[in-house]
Amino acid sequence: MKQEAALPEPWLRGTLGEIPAVGRAVLHALELAEEDLQKWCGGLTDDELNARPGDLPPVAFHLRHVSRSIDRLLTYAEGGELTGDQITALKSELDSGARSSETFAELLAGLERGAARVRALSQQDLNTPRIVGKKRLPTSLAGLLVHVADHTQRHVGQAVTTAKIVMSSRK
Numbered sequence: 001m002k003q004e005a006a007l008p009e010p011w012l013r014g015t016l017g018e019i020p021a022v023g024r025a026v027l028h029a030l031e032l033a034e035e036d037l038q039k040w041c042g043g044l045t046d047d048e049l050n051a052r053p054g055d056l057p058p059v060a061f062h063l064r065h066v067s068r069s070i071d072r073l074l075t076y077a078e079g080g081e082l083t084g085d086q087i088t089a090l091k092s093e094l095d096s097g098a099r100s101s102e103t104f105a106e107l108l109a110g111l112e113r114g115a116a117r118v119r120a121l122s123q124q125d126l127n128t129p130r131i132v133g134k135k136r137l138p139t140s141l142a143g144l145l146v147h148v149a150d151h152t153q154r155h156v157g158q159a160v161t162t163a164k165i166v167m168s169s170r171k
Helices: 021-041 046-050 059-077 084-091 100-120 141-168
Strands: 129-132 137-140
Touching: 021 059, 021 100, 021 141, 046 059, 046 100, 046 141, 059 084, 059 100, 059 129, 059 141, 100 141, 129 141, 137 141
Parallel strands: none
Antiparallel strands: 129 137
């Protein structure tokens, strides 16, 4: 049986050429996140999604955190401050009892909304000052956009690693 050739990572596919470079890189990172999380975590059972091997945060945490942190970071990128609902969602990311179908639905919707928000941001002046958090730490639109990509990929890696550990204990 002949195996299909794997597609190169999104950033190597020559797509999104109409998007300025920084936004394009973020969008490619979000595409890669979806592909990797579907591939490595999509087949986990609810119990596996909530497992904490070696007391690591569960895969469910990382899936929630990816979606919700994108929302929070883009709120700052848009010049806003977090809402009460965003703070409540942040505090519930480690809650147990996640269901795979609901967690993946939230993840996929969050990635889609995040991509739309990145596309809507004006990237004409990436040096536009922005502030982050209660301490109102200084950054820029570019800093936030780059962090969306970096932070997302960091948690994707942690989710994939944890999923592999969980799957290694399957009988």
